[in-house]
Amino acid sequence: MRGIIFLLALTLVGSQRTKKEHYSSEKSSQPNFSERQTYVYNYEGVVLTGLPENGLNRAGVKITAKVQISALAQTNYLMMIKDPQIQELNGIAPTVPLTTTSKLSQRLAADLTRPVRFEYVNGRVGKIDAPETLPENILNIHRGILNLLQITIKKTQNVYELQEAGIEGICHTRYILQEVKKTNHIVVTKSKDLSNCQDRAMQQIGVAYAQPCISCQQRGKNLRGTVAITQVLKPTKSSGALITEANSRELHQFTPLHELDGTVILEGRQDLTLNEIKAEAVPVPQVKFLPRGSLKYVTDRDILQRPIQLLKYDNLEAQIVNILRYLAQYNQQEVRIDAPDKFLQLIQLLRLASFETLAKTWRRFSNAMDRQDTEEYRCRRWLLEALPAVGTADSLRLLKRKIQSSEIKTIEAAQALILAMQQLKADRQSVPIAKELLSIEQIKQSPILRKIVLLGYGSVVNRFCAERQSCPEEVLQPLHDLLADAGSRLHEREIVLGLKAVGNAGQSTSIKRIQKFLPGFGSAALSLPLKVQADAVASLRNIARRDPRKVQDITIEIFMNRNNHPEVRMIACVVLFSTKPSLALVTAVADSLLKETSLQVASFTYSHMKAISRSSLPALNSVAAACNVAVKLLSPKLDQLGVRYSKVFRADIFRYNLMSGAAAKVLLINSAGSAIPTSILAKVRGHALGSSVDLAEVGLRADGLQEALLRNRVTLTGRPNIEKIQRILKMLSGWKSLPDEVPLASAHFKLFGQEIAFIEFRKDDIQQVTQTLGTSVQNQIKRSIEQLQRGIKAHPSKALLAAEVRRIVPTGLGLPMELSLISSAVAVAKINVQAQTSSSSASSPITRISQLLSSTIQISTTINPSLAIVTKAVMGINAPFMQAGVELLARVSVNQPININARINVKEQNLKIESKPSTEERRIILLNSQVFVVSRNIEDLSSAKMTPILPSSNEVSITQQEFRTQHSSSEDYHQTIPRLSPESISQETSSSEEQRRIPSASTYHTCAITTKLGLEVCLDARMKNSVFIKNCLLYRLIGQHAVNVTIKPVHRESEIEKIVLEIQTGSKAVSKRIRLTDQEDQQSGRIQEGAFMKRTESKTKDTSLKSSSSSSSRRSYHFSSDRRSSRRSRDGMRGVSPDDQGLGRTTSELQSSSSSSSSSSSSSSSSSSSSSRMQTSTQLSSSRQISSSRRISDDRRRS
Missing domain, CATH: 1.20.5 (Single alpha-helices involved in coiled-coils or other helix-helix interfaces)
Known part of the structure; x- marks a missing residue:
């Protein structure tokens, strides 16, 4: 025991x-720090951006410093950075030496050296405190260093996975622990998949309306990121374990195409090595620390203030005014190539300006609203163009106040508000201002502005709530109140407007409000017109993206209920399939069609499923497979329905090597007993970069107009004059008997799934138009004619921020990596129009439409349109103080003057258009594209480097070989490109022969000559790409590309004076032909036969034979005076050949500068469907030369 x-x-x-x-x-x-010691580490962080292959130029940043860590309390520690240095790299690494940016280092050192307090318990970094004035982008660099100390150790496991917090967010992390017994160290290796994160530190702009395509990303991701961190721990007696070394390797790769066909990469490297341990603790600084979050990267509060271009801001107001005056002064006649860049600079400056600065800038030019010929007016116009693209709360507040004070005209306000509401950055500062626009009296009194603001506010709500689990009720309250008030009063127009605004918002909390207007869900729907019910169902489309299950339940119930109108059921079918229903739900729809009583519904649904079953889009794979099964069930019964039934036509294409595609869909909705569609909808959808978005949608609806046309069928014959217009209006005489709630026609337009505008024509609209017809219209016609006779000179211009898409993710260094696509376009036109009429005299001015239609109108028009577009695609570091990365810069310039003289005689039904041919060589289209590696810092912008990504050679830049687009660009490139020497090339980069290959430029030249117009169009292309590295599409795009399109006159013995297009219609077409033939006979009778005895005339005859035989319309040229036209064969003039027959054939007349008169031939045609005839006449000469030559040959034989 x-x-x-x-x-x-x-x-x-x-x-x-x-x-x-x-x-x-x-x-x-567990790693910790001792409370009585100070640890000094050496820190080095490097980021490089470029192509993954060696031997190519890259851009990067290097940060070196000493990091000092000491204890403050039991779990609180103090970190201080000493001697920070910022260096730049631009060239081929590692052969190019780093450039120290002393000015930037001194500027950042003032903030980098400030102390930061952090919580550290058993290897995990907790809360971070810092001074309130420390900028967030500097504190993120501190977070990048602390991220190397983050570690989670499980003693019982050597290999494990978990979700760990870091600077990137909470991401999936895999740990591997290894014990090195020789050195008594523990090596911890952890790797992260940055594409698999619960809470990713990321900020996006411009993609709120895009839908991610999960199945597309399964085949290949456009953006991937990973990081591997190795930490070496040394056990200690005092603190448990100490991190003596930490290394990080990071990689981000991006491609707009498939990732197997080449990518652009960003590499990051961090090294933290323990240098020394001091026995004394650092004295606590007298600084007030405030909570600044955790280890997770904190993005800037306003992403719009992130620089598009790196600029210094000395005096914002003066800089804004200078750019406005530059744009107003140098872009009147034609747009300059740098105008889009200046417009982007203007937008960036306005985003940084406060409301007071914006208001002061506006007051400088506010008094020039009616002085259109002044520079101040043009500056005011450019400012109005830029304010909508600014997208800040202050810019919208300025527009609101100027509308309230009537400093902006209604048409100007409409243009500005359409863009401003769509480009506004929706946040807690801007949404209340957008909400205030709904209550402005000036907007309430204008139906156009009120409609724009309500639809735009719905889009603002959509973007504001896009990344939120639930949308705040106070944000949706104005739209819900509008819908409830309109429903209580049964005000149809207000209900439609409210439904469209709520549909733009696309929030699931609005479903209960919409259900009141859905058939079978609300009692009010029974008393509403068909169009309102259809709009209520269509408003669920955007909501289906957030709550597809709820929308499926509603739409399937509407579709299955055969008591509902067929059109409502068909729209419910469209919404149902947009939710990507399961196979069971698709089978239920197919089973219901077997018992369907409405052939319109059956035909529409069957064609819709059949079109989806043929889709090749990855996003529709599951739905296409389900529809394929359903089509097989329905094919025997519904495959024979004709085109008079409602149909869906769909076409799509997707290329996996490009990871992009497009889809187009047309919906035709018919009603029983009519072959005319009551509704037509066309939509285009794009797929790229792992997402899809509705690009544009146009819808037309004409149920009331269809009914009016069917009631009164009138045969339209005769001439297009007042009598014919009255006959057309007689067809619509039945509109007065239509119900008030039935609109005659309506149309809507959507952009990116958001309804931008819609219009309805109702009985009261026609009545208003009818009442205004009278003296007001006559006076307007009189003023317009008088203004045309005096001449109209205009210099319209339009600037647009065409695209701004940004995605910002943090790097391990704490610097932001940005992927962005920014495009700006500026268009300018110089217009000069002057008109004269045959009866324009002081005694009998034209005041009525009948006088105008009986007069001959001569219009001279000179238009010089020009367009400049700049597009930038960037991947790399983009911080407020520096930029380093890869940049694609593309420019497009278009300029083509147009001179046209037109003579219109409505009474004689004659139109004659004359234009002078080109007399000199002119470049009409220029396209330049090049990929650079860029390095810029805010303290030394003059030494910014833009080096072509491909290695330099002794060749001149391809853009400089034959046509020059930018002065001294090639010289700048060669100055910034470093020269390699054999001594500086490391073994790693020089061992491969492939790395030393230099790309060679290739050229392409082709021309097309149009002898009929005396014009030659040439295309020149130059390219130097990186196909020598890898033969794929992405590498074909990377490099230098230049395309030049020019037009120049064709040098001939006989010059062309002008080009004439004459159209003669109506009953005088035949008489016109006879008259032209008689004139031809008289001219040919005076031709001397001796002029055709020359040998050169035979060559001209052969050329004319070839040109006349190649064209069925028999067009040729009038030659110079020593080559007069010969007599045409009378046999050919008397009859009309079958080739000359055709309705509405247009012709061109080419007249010689030395010919005093021109001959013409014409072709007549008749239409079997009506009694009207159309005749077109062409002035010719080659056929007469052929006939005259034949006659001379007969005379020779007789002699």
Whole structure:
């Protein structure tokens, strides 16, 4: 017994000792810092951006410093950065030496050296405190260093996975622990998949309306990121374990195409090495620390203030005014190539300006609203163009106040508000201002502005709630109140407007409000017109993206209910399939069609499913498979329905090597007993970069107009004059008997799934138009004619921020990596129009439409349109103080003057258009594209580097070989490109022969000559791409590309004076032909036969034979005076050949500068469907030369 007790005692003591050793061992393995010591680390961080292959130019940043860590309390520590240095790299790494940016280093050192307090418990970084004035982008660099100290150790496992917090967010992390017994160290390796994160630190702009395509990303991701961190721990007696070394390797790769066909990469490297341990603690600084979050990267509050271009801001107001005056002064006649860049600079400056600065800038030019010929007016116009693209709360507030004070005209306000509401950055500062626009009296009194603001506010709500689980009720309240008030009053127009605004918002909390207007869900729907019910169902489309299950339940119930109108059921079918229903739900729809009583519904649904079953889009794979099964069930019964039933036509294409595609869909909704569609909808959808978005949608609806046309069928014959217009109006005489709630026609337009505008024509609209017809219209016609006779000179211009898409993710260094696509376009036109009429005299001015239609109108028009577009695609570091990365810069310039003289005689039904041919060589289209590696810093912008990504060669830049687009661009490139020497090339980069290959430029030249117009169009292309590295599409795009399209006159013996297009219609077409033929006979009778005895005339005859035989319309040229036209064969003039027959054939007349008169031939045609005839006449000469030559040959034989 005593032995047993002794053994139990030993066992108990041993177990307690084991537990104590295990506890102490577990505690000793957790990294911590001693409270009585200071640790000094050497830190180095590098980021490089470029192509993954060696031997190519890259751009990067390097940060070096000393990091000092000491304890403040039990779990709180102090980190201070000493001697920070910022260096730039631009060239081929590692052969190009780094450039120290002393000015930037001094500027950032003032903030980098400020202390930061952090919580550190068992290897995990907790809360971070810092001074309130420390900028967030500097604190993120501190977070990048602390991220190397973040570690989670499980003593019982050597390999494990978990979700760990870091600077990137909470991401999936895999740990591997290894113990090195020789050195008594523990090596911890952890890797993260940055594409698999619960809470990713990321900020996006411009993609709120895009839908991610999960199935597309399964085939290939456009953006991937990963990071691997190695930490070396040394056990210590005082603190458990100490991190003596930490290394990080990071990689981000991006491609707009498939990732297997080449990518652009960003590489990051961090090294933190323990240098020394000091026995004394650092004195606590007298600084007030405030909570600044955790280890997770904190993005800027306003992403719009992130620089598009790196600019210094000395005096914002003066800089804004200077750019406005530059745009107003140098872009009147034609747009300059740098105008889009200046417009982007203007937008960036306005985003940084406060409301007071914006208001002061506006007051400078506000008094020039009616002085259109002044520079101040043009500056005011450019400012109005830029304010909508600014997208800040202050810019919208300025527009609101100027509308309230009537400083902006209604048409100007409409243009500005359409863009401003769509480009506004929806946040807590801007949404209340957009909400205030709904209550402005000036907007309430204008139906156009009120409609724009309500639809735009719905879009603002959509973007504001896009990344939120639920949308705040106070944000949706104005739209819900509008819908409830309109429903209580059964005001149809207000209900439609409210439904469209709520549909733009696309929030699931609005479903209950919409259900009141859905058939079968609300009692009010029974008393509403068909169009309102259809709009209520269509408003669920955007909501289906957030709550597809709820929308499926509603739409399937509407579709299955055969008591509902067929059109409502068909729209419910469209919404249902947009939710990507399951196979079971698609089968239920197919089963219901087997018992369907409405052939319109059956035909529409069947064609819709059949079109989806043929889709090749990855996003529709599951739905296409389900529809394929359903089509097989329905094919025997519904495959034979004709085109008079409602149909869906769909076409799509997707290319996996491009990871992009497009889809187009047309919906035709018919009603029973009519072959005319009551509704037509066309939509285009794009797929790219792992997402899809509705690009544009146009819908037309004409149920009331259809009914009016069917009631009164009138045959339209005769001439297009007042009588014919009255006959057309007679067809619509039945509109007065239509119900008030039935609109005659309606149309809507959507952009990116958001309804931008819609219009309805009702009985009261026609009545208003009818009442205004009278003296007001006549006076307007009189004023317009008088203004045309005096001449109209205009210099319209339009600037647009065409695209701004940004995605910002943090790097391990704490610097932001940005992927962005920014495009700006500026269009300018110089217009000069002058008109004269045959009866324009002081005694009998034209005041009525009948006088105008009986007069001959001569219009001279000179138009010089020009367009400039700049597009930038960037991947790399983009911080407020520096930029380093890869940049694609593309420019497009278009300029083509147009001179046209037109003579219109409505009474004679004659139109004659004359234009002078080109007399000099002119470049009409220029396209330049090049990929650079860029390095810029805010303290030394003059030394910014833009080096072509491909290695330099001794060749001149391809854009400089034959046509020059930018002065001294090639010289700048060669100055910034470093020259490699054999001594500086490392073994790693020089060992491969492939890395030393230099790309060679290739050229392409082709021309097309149009002898009929005396014009030659040439296309020149130059390219130097990176196909020598890898033969894929992305590498074909990377490099230098230049395309030049020019037009120049064709040098001939006989010059062309002008180009004439004459159209003669009506009953005088035949008489016109006879008259032209008689004139031809008289001219050919005076031709001297001796002029055709020359040998050169035979060559001209052969050329004319070839040109006349190649064209069925028999067009040729009038030659110079020593080559007069010969007599045409009378046999050919008397009859009309079958080739000359055709309705509405247009012709061109080419007249010689030395010919005093021109001959013409014409072709007549008749239409079997009506009694009207159309005749077109062409002035010719080649056929007469052929006939005259034949006659001369007969005379020779007779002699």
